[in-house]
Amino acid sequence: MTSKWAGRCESCGAWNTLSEEVARPAAAGGLGKAKRKGKGAELVGLAGESERDARLETGITEFDRVCGGGLVSGSALLVGGDPGIGKSTLLLQVAAAVARLGRSAVYISGEEAIAQIRMRGRRLNLSDAPVNLATTTDVREIVATLSTDPPPALAIIDSIQTMYIDTLESAPGTVGQVRASAQELIRIAKANGTAVILVGHVTKEGQIAGPRVLEHMVDTVLYFEGERGHQFRILRAVKNRFGASDEIGVFEMTDRGLSEVPNPSALFLANRAEQVSGAAVFAGIEGTRPVLLEIQALISPTSFSTPRRAVVGWDSGRLAMVLAVLEARCGVALAGKDVYLNVAGGLRIAEPAADLAVAAALLSSLADRPVPADTVVFGEIGLAGEVRMVSQADLRLKEAAKLGFTRAFIPGGLKQRQQSLDVREMQRLSDLVDHFSD
Numbered sequence: 001m002t003s004k005w006a007g008r009c010e011s012c013g014a015w016n017t018l019s020e021e022v023a024r025p026a027a028a029g030g031l032g033k034a035k036r037k038g039k040g041a042e043l044v045g046l047a048g049e050s051e052r053d054a055r056l057e058t059g060i061t062e063f064d065r066v067c068g069g070g071l072v073s074g075s076a077l078l079v080g081g082d083p084g085i086g087k088s089t090l091l092l093q094v095a096a097a098v099a100r101l102g103r104s105a106v107y108i109s110g111e112e113a114i115a116q117i118r119m120r121g122r123r124l125n126l127s128d129a130p131v132n133l134a135t136t137t138d139v140r141e142i143v144a145t146l147s148t149d150p151p152p153a154l155a156i157i158d159s160i161q162t163m164y165i166d167t168l169e170s171a172p173g174t175v176g177q178v179r180a181s182a183q184e185l186i187r188i189a190k191a192n193g194t195a196v197i198l199v200g201h202v203t204k205e206g207q208i209a210g211p212r213v214l215e216h217m218v219d220t221v222l223y224f225e226g227e228r229g230h231q232f233r234i235l236r237a238v239k240n241r242f243g244a245s246d247e248i249g250v251f252e253m254t255d256r257g258l259s260e261v262p263n264p265s266a267l268f269l270a271n272r273a274e275q276v277s278g279a280a281v282f283a284g285i286e287g288t289r290p291v292l293l294e295i296q297a298l299i300s301p302t303s304f305s306t307p308r309r310a311v312v313g314w315d316s317g318r319l320a321m322v323l324a325v326l327e328a329r330c331g332v333a334l335a336g337k338d339v340y341l342n343v344a345g346g347l348r349i350a351e352p353a354a355d356l357a358v359a360a361a362l363l364s365s366l367a368d369r370p371v372p373a374d375t376v377v378f379g380e381i382g383l384a385g386e387v388r389m390v391s392q393a394d395l396r397l398k399e400a401a402k403l404g405f406t407r408a409f410i411p412g413g414l415k416q417r418q419q420s421l422d423v424r425e426m427q428r429l430s431d432l433v434d435h436f437s438d
């Protein structure tokens, strides 16, 4: 520390590294005996009526469900995702849906020109919707725009990385700017009762200043995901103060924009080849909804000194565990074999309930015998080789029955029986191994 101007730091010798900090004069008597008394916060009871419970349903069902039943006024949402995944498209559709309901929707872009946004609007057939557009990157200007009477019901800021606030000297997109701009926009959301949606780009590494630093500031965090080569997109809630997290909405990217997929299981299973070895249908739960997916495995002799283990859409640590249990508890020889695992359709699953379906796909590939036709599989595998019951088994079986499946390999101990399914209970992983070896 130095009390006068200096170009060079005395302690480390570096030039131009000092920054000025202005000390506030201490209150008389010092901090310990500060005279200034704070005004107490008003205390209220837990019961009582508050406004703001009203939900603004956009009518885009997949979007509303992920939000927990529509947008909450005065709340802040963050929609993150890779560049080009479809965030601007989705949110223009949301803005148009709200505007068509007769509520005021403002769409502010810091990335695209009005002409570009209008062109997108025409392509998506939204031109008739009375959305209010603006292009600016100045947060002060945005705050003034949103302080109308009455304030807008919805404001979309695309994207938070392009916004800047002139009280900070750093460039747009830096952590400080992103945080300060968001803070100001969230404040205006709470003050006016406007639902504010911030768009944030993430890179694959998640490194760019943006969504990550904002996650704790906003009420709801949604990530828009999908493989570029696949046409469908998943909107996933990773945090929600107003609904279940882990909820997903499924959309299909078309030249007319994002269309809703009300029955994702049918979509995920659409291109399934009949009766090939190495494939098993997993009955999973995404958020509050059951989703059926195909898990594909391929086991082949290796030509490497260390066999390859490649996974797409599942946790590689989890695969290693299933392989280890197969080897150690069931005597399945996997050394000297490459293992490839893929969740078809580009969805990522995180549930341990997929263990048994993964094992079924692996064993089916190894034995070169298809899993019996029209069979769904789920169950968690323990290290001792036991198969454990998972949550919401009924819901999973019901979805399977609805889609025409007739058989299920599941853990033992199910209380309620789904009438239309032929259920085979597996107490241990070796029961499944026996199925493929007899």
Ligand SMILES: Nc1ncnc2c1ncn2[C@@H]1O[C@H](COP(=O)(O)OP(=O)(O)O)[C@@H](O)[C@H]1O
Pocket (backbone or CB within 6 Å): 081, 082, 083, 084, 085, 086, 087, 088, 089, 090, 123, 254, 255, 256
């Ligand atoms: N004229 C077009 N016809 C069909 N699809 C288009 C057209 N223009 C853009 N797209 C699709 O929209 C995507 C861009 O979406 P966008 O909403 O701008 O993404 P983000 O805002 O997440 O960067 C592109 O990846 C492309 O697939």
Ligand SMILES: [Mg+2]
Pocket (backbone or CB within 6 Å): 084, 087, 088, 089, 111, 158
């Ligand atoms: Mg965009």
